[in-house]
Amino acid sequence: MAVNILLVEDDAAVREMLLLPLRRAGFEITGVADVAQGKAALLERVPDLILLDWMLPDVSGIDWARELKRDPFTRDVPLIMLTARGEEEDKVRGLEVGADDYVTKPFSPRELIARIRAVLRRTTPDAGDQPVEVEGLTLDPVSHRVSGNGRTLDMGPTEFRLLHFFMTHQERVYTRGQLLDNVWGTNVYVEERTVDVHIRRLRKVLAESGHDHLVQTVRGTGYRFSAQV
Numbered sequence: 001m002a003v004n005i006l007l008v009e010d011d012a013a014v015r016e017m018l019l020l021p022l023r024r025a026g027f028e029i030t031g032v033a034d035v036a037q038g039k040a041a042l043l044e045r046v047p048d049l050i051l052l053d054w055m056l057p058d059v060s061g062i063d064w065a066r067e068l069k070r071d072p073f074t075r076d077v078p079l080i081m082l083t084a085r086g087e088e089e090d091k092v093r094g095l096e097v098g099a100d101d102y103v104t105k106p107f108s109p110r111e112l113i114a115r116i117r118a119v120l121r122r123t124t125p126d127a128g129d130q131p132v133e134v135e136g137l138t139l140d141p142v143s144h145r146v147s148g149n150g151r152t153l154d155m156g157p158t159e160f161r162l163l164h165f166f167m168t169h170q171e172r173v174y175t176r177g178q179l180l181d182n183v184w185g186t187n188v189y190v191e192e193r194t195v196d197v198h199i200r201r202l203r204k205v206l207a208e209s210g211h212d213h214l215v216q217t218v219r220g221t222g223y224r225f226s227a228q229v
Contacts, residue, residue, distance in 0.1 A: 003120065006047040007031040008038040008064075009082065010056050014105075018051075021109035027116070035059040045178055046169075047077060049116060054083035054094070062097055069098035073172060078119045082107075132167045135227050137211045139167055148209020158183070159202045166215065166225035175222040199223060 005027050009015045015031045022029045030047070032038050035058050041047075050068070054061040061081065068074045081094040084105040094102045100119045103112060131140040136149040141164055146153045155163070161183050174182070176192040199215060206212040216224045 002026055002028045003048045004045065005029045005049050005051060005116070006038060006041055007051045008033075008035065008056065008061070009051070009053045010034055011053075014053075018109055018112065022113065022116075025113045033057075035061075035064045038064070042074065045181070046073060046172060049078045049080065049120065050074075051080050051082055051112075051116075052099075054081055054085055062093060065094070065099055066097045080112075080115060080119060132164070134167055134170070134214065134225075135211065137167075137206070137209065137214065139164055146205075148206065148211050151209050153205050153208060155202065155205045158198050159205065162198055162202055163206075166223075170225050170227070173218045173221050173224045179223065195223075 003026075005022065007015060007018060007022075007029055009018070009031065010033045012033070015033070019029055019031050030041050032041055034056050038050075038052075052061045052065055056064075061083070065079055065081065068077065068079065075098070078100045079098060080101045080103060081099045082103050082105065083094070100122070101115050103115055129142055131138060131142075133139075137146070138148075139146045139160075144160065146155060146160065146163065162179070165179070165183050169182075176195040179195050180192065203212040203215055206215065214225055214227060216226055218224050
């Protein structure tokens with residue numbers, strides 16, 4: 001599954017310079033011009049990484065970075081600051097608010113891609129291969145096995161991918177469209193109601209071990225995976 005990146009950069013020329021090479025490198029990237037647009041993009045989808053310019057027209061990038069790291073829904077999202085401010089004091093300020101890296105302009109797309117991959121390696125080391133466990137429900141992506149309280153649970157490949165996504169993205173509400181993008185992929189045409197069918201199948205399997213309550217319907221929005229009632 002491609003890494004999704006949110007680029008917040010008010011300079012249209014810089015945005016355009018970065019969008020194409022990042023997409024060619026295999027990333028899914030959304031480019032916006034200010035914090036207001038960035039917040040709107042977050043409502044649609046929480047990205048895997050944020051590229052954030054320091055100097056923005058509405059809110060300072062450093063101030064929004066501080067806000068992002070305080071928000072439980074975005075605090076774990078890797079963040080790279082982009083800025084023309086190359087002084088050591090400025091770099092320290094960026095790192096102190098929670099940025100994972102600091103890239104000084106001018107830079108080449110090639111350098112930025114290398115820094116993105118380095119940050120992703122540091123912040124999500126082999127995350128896709130690690131077993132995950134919630135309240136006695138365990139999923140092992142390597143052996144492709146799911147068990148609930150020691151009982152093996154048999155499910156289809158789509159339900160397995162759906163459960164893996166949910167267990168690695170807990171407490172966030174996802175619309176049917178977002179689940180389609182993240183689980184089925186953006187290049188596959190599937191009707192949104194198909195999500196409901198697979199949710200029902202997944203819950204039926206999880207009910208065998210008493211874990212069906214973890215997949216919650218959020219009325220009017222979509223679905224959430226949560227251990228909280």
